[in-house]
Amino acid sequence: MNILSISSRVTYGHVGHAASVFCLQRLGHEVWPVETTLLSNHLGYPAWGGRQLTTEEVTMVLDGLERFGVYPEVDVFATGFLGKAPQLAVETLAKLRRSRPDMLYALDPVMGERKGGLYVPAETAVLIKRELLPQADLTFPNIFELDYLSGSRVETLEDAIRGCEAIRAQGRPNLTVIATGIERVDGNPQVIETMAVGPQGVFLATAQRHPLKAHGTGDCFAAFFLGHYLNNRHDLETSLGLAASAMAAVVEATGDARELALVAAQDAFANPPKKAKLERLR
Template identity: 40%
Template sequence: MNILSIQSHVSYGHVGNSAAVFPLQRLGHEVWPVYTVNFSNHTGYGQWGGSAIPASEVTAIVDAMEARGALAQVDVVLSGYQGGADIADAILSTVARVKALNPQATYTCDPVMGNAKSGCFVNPAIPVLLRERVVPAADLVTPNQFELGYLADTEASTLDSTLAAVDTVMAMGPRAVLVTSVHRPDAAPGSIEMLAADATGAWLVTTPHLPFKANGSGDVTAALFAAHYSQQFGETGSALQALERTTASMFELLQRTHDSGQRELQLVQAQDSYVQPRAAFAAQQVR
């Protein structure tokens, strides 16, 4: 597949496109990154150099790609951290242009806003734009549980409320939802879960919870799931297969990173885990 990925870039470490591109390439996909910010490192360090990229520059890059005939070849548009509030228009315009040239193309939106521990860490205008304009245009969205609750305008804290929130988001337009981190009071101690749902069903998968913060892990998760799911979009069992394969790869990446003692994802060192993960986690159908 040819994947147009519109996300942030950091020179040091792995978040945004700096997290998503290599695993997708390792899976054999052609990836064309377009950057929304150009930073030295992710903002979790508290200090960074660089700046957000204006929407006009993003559009200019896409314009030139279209002139090369590239947009007609795009199978998947993937977006993540947007930087400025004006990027939404550039992304939506790009998606519309790609789909006009290739009606089979799909759009995956990772609605990056924040998390339960940190709260919202983006421009306050961006969550509203995501909920009202960007997510309704997506075929697949990959929020964490905190972001899911915002999109659905409801609390998602139990399995039932999380599934209800997924239904609300799917009613907005997306055909599939991946919830990248599910926390619920009745989950097994020391575990963390992910949930994937589409018109064919919903599945929950459980892994051991590794006790550390891994910036960029959501970006890799969204990229891997988008690639696996988009190859068989909407077919029966495609969400299940994509969820199980993504989970195995991510667990191995996170385990390797945890064992290394390093703050940044060991993205290159774990490269074989994207293609042939040795771990296996069976997902449970929950509806």
């Protein structure tokens, strides 16, 4: 499958496209990354260099691809960190859908975390909810983004299910929500949970939680899920189980390193050892 992706780029480490592109390629997909940042490393480090690209710079890349005539070949459009080009993502999605009405749109609504709140402008978060979410086929909110997009704070398992359903109600009939890093008072703090809610049902994947310094797990998980979803004829249960097990293998290989061990763990991407428990809730 051909995947056109708009997201961030760092030189050192594995976040944004520096995580997702390799994961998707190892699962057999062509990825055409359009960058919204050019940074030395992620901003969690004490020192960094680089910048967010301007809207004009991102536009030039996308305009070049459009003139080159490859838009009809795009099977999947994916968006992550939008930087200064959120409106451009809306416009690009509309153009791609005109070329390929059957194209899949995968939205990672990168906007914030519970600890720090929004780390994008409020206008970007509003645009994601009002303009991009209604057009998505897949979306990958973390727990903060689940709260924001659903309009209510998740505290329990039932809250999480209701939150996912509230997001689904805002989108296309086939919208599937894959909520990562579920935090709930009625859960087990020794495990990490990912929930998938869509037309095929409600599923929960559970894996052992490990102390982790590295960033980028959300980018990796979304790529693992998308890659397996495409490879397994959109089967939700199979894709969730494979993605959760692949992510667990990466986390175990990473240990206390400061960046994800993607290269070392790459053999586990396509056929991971079973490291996640999968349960159908509904």
